[in-house]
Amino acid sequence: MAGRQTNRLRGHGLVDQGTTVSFRFDGQQLTGHPGDTLASALLANGIRLVGRSFKYHRPRGILTAGSEEPNALVELRQGARREPNTRATTIELYDGLEAASQNRWPSLKADLLSLNQLAAPLLGAGFYYKTFMWPAAFWEKLYEPMIRRAAGLGYPSKQADPDSYEKTNAFCDVLVIGAGPAGLSAALAAAKAGARVILCDEDFALGGRLLSERGDVDGESGAPGRRPRRPNSSPPDCRILRRTTVFGAYDGGVYAAVERVSDHLPVPPEHAPRQRLWRIVAKQAIVCAGAFERPIVFGDNDRPGVMLAGAVRTYVNRFGVAPGQNAVIFADNDAALRTATDLADAGLTVQAIVDPRPQGSAAAEQVAAGTGALYLRGVIEKVRGAHGVRVVGVRDNQGGTRTIKCDLLAISGGWNPALNLTTHLGGKPRWDDSRACLVPGDLPAGMRVAGAAVGEVSTEACLASGEAAGAGAARDCGFSPSAPSRPAPDRQIAPATPVWQVETGRGKAFVDSQNDVAVSDVKLAAREGFRVPDHVKRYTTLGMATDQGKTSNLNGAAILAEATGRYLGAVGSTTFRPPYTPVSIGALAGHHRGTDFRPTRLTPSHRWAEEQGAVFVEVGMWMRALMFPRPEESAQETVNREVANTRAHVGVCDVSTLGKIDVQGTDAAAFLDKVYINGFSKLAVGKARYGLMLREDGFAMDDGTTARLAEDHFYMTTTTANAVRVSQHLEFCQEVLWPELDVQTVSATEQWAQYAVAGPNARAVIAALLDSGQDISNDAFPYMACGTFKICGGVPARLFRLSFSGELAYEIGVPARYGDGLIRAIMDAGAAHGIAPYGTEALGVMRIEKGHAAGPELNGQTTAHDLGLGRMMSKKKDFVGRFLGEREALNEPARAALVGLKPLDPKVRVSAGAHLVPKGADAVAANDQGYVTSQAYSPELKSFVALAMLSNGPARHGEVLKVCDPLRGSETLAEVCSPHFVDPDGERLRV
Amino acid sequence: MRITCPYCGERALDEFTYRGDATVKRPDSLDENTAEAWVDYVYLRDNPAGPHKELWHHGAGCHAWLEVTRDTVTHEILDVAFARKGC
């Protein structure tokens, strides 16, 4: 049986009372109406206790009606969609909603962990730093788990999020943040002037405080029961984003917003995201974010049933809910008197208006008389009721005390402008003495603030300031707005007389109820020397967590000011940073998760390789074929077969992922002389050459081969990993360092499909592809030759006689669109010659057998000398890295340089990353002489082999060293040798 | 942050990569007396508060190297020009 909505005010408010929706809270079946929030529906059902506090597990209720809520945090939904720390005040009610209270065990009403309250003296300000310091060993095993168990917020689901999130961009002339009276008025004024406007509001309904207050706007009555009227002619260009929080302001008029597209639904509709992240680029922005009402701090002010006076009006007027039947009002301002009137007009009882202002208020006295309430000059100093307010104790000005039975205590200490967005770029708020609040200070370029966010109080003033800001923003975008229709707001307001806290009360007086920070904690911090609000925040946790102190920061600053005997305006406040309210990681990630975390690049032979059953490996963004296993083959057997087949017959491998850069211009050769350590000017047309590039600090950056296709045309290859970096480096050299050279470079990586065909039969395979009349005999097309040919009936192909494997080999390139066809043609042509494809694993084995440096050796810490290429460094020309590369220390023999390693036991794998120490020496850092970079099993040598960087390495061939891998727990002996394990003289290349 | 590329117009920050100070001049590597200048060029940078000329690469756009004058305090972009002079 669903609970009855005992506190629903029939006929009141903007919710659709004709339609009933069901929801569950802590397993209890309840009902509400469309238009409710979870908070308003709970209150309608008479539920005031909704959670337990962070440290002391004190019972907590609902303080606010908005996103600033510190207390009413719940776990929303179940299973993979469970979302902890969700503010009940912003959750839009839907049929089937499930929520659970947090931070209680075993149940909300009987929370055994509330025993923490007894340990309260231990949990004061800075308790993390003090109480649990000793003994140190207890921290990890005892204190930390204990604190985490007892203190904490909700729990995440720990399952993958089943929903999707997306990101989008928007551009506008004027961005209006907040759709209250000021925001609506600003958007209208800007749009009427012709500006493209985006209007965002975090709420699901537009209107802001207009939804919560009764009163007339332009002759039409406001809430309850009336929705804001749509303008007769819709504005020319105004995009309205509801459920959209602008949470950050960034440089150059960039704003970030999150739109909760589907959070108000049980499950997102098919193909719809749960949330959408907006990047909005606005020429002008108007912050109309409203204001936060601030509490007055007094003893036991955290009991359920203590609620901000403005929130009480919201629940009564907007949601048609009585937050209590018997109310007491405790406020230091006349604006809060509307709460008494609205409660009384809704048929509820107002027991008393307690006025702490020394001078009192005639208006308050009048409202009290009109609503049948007592008017008491004094303060609230105690609140009783274990799970909600039952009785409040009032101390009057004469020192007399009395108790009043009530179930709702509406409090107000004034209003703080929601100026958070104005400070995200470093702006400092300014203290306004007469309003007793911080108001926006210097604003970033292109930003305006209007309405309550700039300290306006009345609806008329908000409408007028919004209109003026909207017109001003449109004007700054080059439009001509019409003259304002509303008079400028009257800025003469009675100075506020704020009451921050009640000193005389007993019981813990909470400044920040989300973090259980009491007045005593702030005072303790002050006694311990903390004077800056940002420091007090870190020490006491005041203003941390999901609400970032929206209802507590200024009270904390005021108490700090008092405790340190300073003027509040000089103490200031904490720094507001993005995000304004919590943003889910999912929204920030968008579609970039799982395999979509970054783009996947496929090689031209990918589909063909899939058909062959290839196993793929991620190399950067590329998917490359790792190997082509046959049935019943182990991975090692596959690699051994692919290597052996290539060395005995012929193999083919897709090398399209290598970076390919086209270099053209009359100074192309001179340019290459500048970027490689070795010379290219004398390279003949039709020839290719290996080259090494350094960084300007003398360390190796990348290597590859460059072929001269014509006098002024070169074709460079880079390693797969560095393709983008080298391309950017060349552009830097060309545009910044040597702009006088006539040269252009462009990446052609994706334009060319390229295959390595290697092995004794490689020539026969290539020859079979060539159209007739073309000669690639060893004389006509020797080692390191390059040229353009026609293959397969007229397809243009570039042929390079290059070898990474050490065998007679060619690289053949065709425009990428022929890539799939070419691999199939190569396989067909090679069938008669014993061809088999090989993957990157076999490619790696063969390059290690040949001692070619690759990624593990080009690790950013090696020089040309270290790689055994020191003699390639030209002495005659300028090139990048020349000067610092010649530094003595980078060339001394003691540096670790490239060697080969052969384990004494050929069956023992030498692990990459292992360190080398002298045989018989201890495996300690002091004995370290180098490290293993690459290792493989060499089918040709029938032994494991490795490449290593060894101090004075080239002079130590034949020496036996200990290879230590403490990480994997292995030690083995290996002999130092030349890195060229196979065909050291390169005879196979040249046949 | 937004940068107005002379070729491509106003673009989002993610399209660009930062390199650093645009005012440092590469010494002559064939002049043996430039050791200090080289250390200065490669390793040492000023850290001014205020307008700063710096190199940005428009990698997700036209690939031009740009000389951007940026206020390091306010992040305001004061000027954008091609790093290649005479363009």
Ligand SMILES: [Zn+2]
């Ligand atoms: Zn560009």
